[in-house]
Amino acid sequence: MSEANASATRITPGNALRPEDIAASHAVPPPEAAEYALWLGDDSLILAQRLGWWISRAPELEEDVALANIALDLIGHARSFLTYAGHASGRTEDDLAYFRREPEFRSAHLFEQPNGDFARTIARQFVVSHYQWELYSRLQHSTDATLAGIAAKAVKEVDYHRDHSLQWVLRLAQGTEESRRRMTAGLKLTWPYVEELFADEPLIDALGGAAVRPSSLREPFDAAVAAVLAEADLEVPAVPGATGGGRRGVHSEHLGYILAELQVLAREHPGASW
């Protein structure tokens, strides 16, 4: 492993897969697994892009470090999933990240939601990390060896994200009146986008044991989240779910702006190497 790579990516012990390993493996996914890898890769990519904004703006230096760490982990997961997905069509992670159009992205709407204040960012991370932990802890047993390998690395990292966000949910909920009000508002703004995470698309039927059925994660997710919210003396928000559609390329209004910023430089210099 070169030193240049060592700086950017935290090293996970064991045989966990890194993006560079996947690029070198040339493992070609079946088209359905490639599509599924796009779902998961785009979720992480878009959220990393959102979290990157916080670096140099967080409430404490320790949070600049923590949010940067989470964003880095997510970028790592995105690179792995996108590299694998790209092998099905001869494209690189950067071809997929920088040169797809909005309807070709597969992120769920939750990942596209604005940062808002710190409480809203934490609410989004709280949901995402609990969802991703339930997902990856099962996906590490996927019949698709590459997806299983990526998930095995990711689940250990997401476990820390889960701890980080739930610690903040407790602190903000039971800190001051203002923080409680903001935490409650953050959860309320986040909750309409929870339902989409657990919707089964036809793709899942085609994947069999390679994927994890989203609806099967709902119960464990609800239980884990309810336990934290009960400790924080907060209610699970009773708000109607939004329609979603990210897995079919129908996105929130936010994604266009996110991609404009993400892709601008790469698209100014098509074919260039960086």
Next chain:
Amino acid sequence: MAAPAATQHGSPDVDAAGQQLFDELIAQDSRIEPRDWMPEAYRKSLTRQISQHAHSEIIGMQPEANWITRAPSLKRKAILMAKVQDEAGHGLYLYSAAETLGTARDKMTEDLIAGKARYSSIFNYPVLTWADIGAIGWLVDGAAICNQVPLCRASYGPYGRAMVRICKEESFHQRQGFEILLELANGTQAQRDMAQDAINRWYAPSLMMFGPPDDDSPNSKQSMAWNIKRFSNDELRSRFVGMIAEQVRALGLTLPDPDVRFNEDTGRWEHGPLDWEEFKEVLAGRGPCNAQRMERRREAHEDGAWVREAAAAYADKQARRAATATEAA
């Protein structure tokens, strides 16, 4: 945090004995540690230097963070995020080192926000293109390393030790910056032009990072006597010029200074005149981005106040709950 050595002053006997031990330690080129007696001027000078250094790391996050969302590849994005994260980490070690001298981090932050404390002027220049990220790594971090490697031997222990780790990470950053420029230099004409333009803009400001010429540097003499500073501003600047004059050739690009040459007689690298008026203007707050950098730091601090208050209130409640539980048991 209480000042560890605050009670040591006052008695003339203690001061005289302390001064003698301090002088001996400095003469032996040994280390001063937080609990040791030290002259107030030494404490004050170090607190100023270390906190300025910490502030520079924190303000220095902003210019590079400006490109995190637009980094042109995912690998570069990850490397840049990790780099800006390292800078937050450096700020944390340095604030901790400064705290051992008896000034709390909150106080240092307040001084920065209030505009009472300085940070390195280099961060008041704008980061306009992706190539600037390369030039900052190569030139700005390169100059910082030339300045900071000798600080690993600074007489104050916590500062010297913090610098060891910081220098390792900085040298990593410098190589990453050089690698960005190398990739651009070997790329399309537009990328090459972008790289040359960035070097043209960052060259002089990075040379001025070593501070004013030796005959105009009021604090240098005392710092050298205390074994905090080991080489003069001009000595370090000359070393740096020599280093980049060699490296720029590997890039196939040029330094915007026809007067760069090695002087066989003095054995030192020389460079053309620098615009010290511009340096003073930026130092006085009239640089391109001074107001912007301060506004961002103030905004992040003020917007985050409710979060810090919440964390403190929560910790208080937990402590009270634990105390009640102990009493009951």
